[in-house]
Amino acid sequence: xxVVSQHPSRVICKSGTSVKIxxxxxxxxxxxxxxxxxxxxxxxxxMATSNEGSKATYEQGVEKDKFLINHASLTLSTLxxxxxxxxxxxxxxxxxxxxxPGYTFGSGTRLTVV
Amino acid sequence: QKEVEQDxxxxxxxxxxxxxxxxxxxxxxxxxxxxxxxxxxxxxxxLMYTYSSGNKEDGRFTAQxxxxxxxxxxxxxxxxxSDSATYLCAMSVNTGNQFYFGTxxxxxxxx
Numbered sequence: 273x274x275v276v277s278q279h280p281s282r283v284i285c286k287s288g289t290s291v292k293i294x295x296x297x298x299x300x301x302x303x304x305x306x307x308x309x310x311x312x313x314x315x316x317x318x319m320a321t322s323n324e325g326s327k328a329t330y331e332q333g334v335e336k337d338k339f340l341i342n343h344a345s346l347t348l349s350t351l352x353x354x355x356x357x358x359x360x361x362x363x364x365x366x367x368x369x370x371x372x373p374g375y376t377f378g379s380g381t382r383l384t385v386v
Numbered sequence: 387q388k389e390v391e392q393d394x395x396x397x398x399x400x401x402x403x404x405x406x407x408x409x410x411x412x413x414x415x416x417x418x419x420x421x422x423x424x425x426x427x428x429x430x431x432x433l434m435y436t437y438s439s440g441n442k443e444d445g446r447f448t449a450q451x452x453x454x455x456x457x458x459x460x461x462x463x464x465x466x467x468s469d470s471a472t473y474l475c476a477m478s479v480n481t482g483n484q485f486y487f488g489t490x491x492x493x494x495x496x497x
Contacts, residue, residue, distance in 0.1 A: 276429075278429070313490075315392075315487045315489040316430070318484065321484070365429050365430070373437070374418075374422075374432040374476075375485060376432070377429035377431065382427060
């Protein structure tokens with residue numbers, strides 16, 4: 273089945289630095305990828321929809337200058353958290369739409385900003 | 387009102403019990419209904435998928451959709467400790483559209 277690989281699985285960074293998270297579709301082409309944020313014991317919050325070759329569409333309340341999304345190829349989308357602060361600490365998950373029903377999710381990235 | 391409502395639990399049951407997980411929704415245009423299982427600190431994995439109303443069974447899992455009541459359920463028979471996870475319902479109008487997720491129900495199956 274379709275596999276989405278997400279790296280890193282865990283990252284700790286200092287406040288003020290930037291962190292890049294990668295999401296790759298391994299055996300299929302993902303024209304659309306989605307980035308979610310999940311707080312403990314809460315559901316997935318859609319941050320943005322990433323379309324290959326075009327600008328991402330951000331959900332209301334998500335700062336596009338802080339959460340930079342790049343989808344330069346059909347198999348790779350990246351989320352860069354710029355000038356990270358402790359409140360950005362969260363679990364970030366990507367997903368991709370495939371021909372099959374439902375999304376295929378990455379394994380998630382736990383970001384801790386200290 | 388949220389698009390999708392799901393009781394967050396937590397739910398704790400003994401091994402072998404039948405588990406019932408439920409979600410309600412407000413958008414009558416939803417046609418695709420999914421259940422995802424998420425283990426701690428992992429991405430969600432698709433468990434069951436149903437289109438429109440009706441039942442779908444896969445092993446110990448049964449998904450039910452009642453569009454007239456805007457209510458979906460996931461039943462787990464003969465629950466096992468390995469079923470301990472958070473279960474998220476999700477739904478969309480079309481497969482290519484945005485999915486709307488419930489908050490997830492945390493389930494613990496006690497040996």
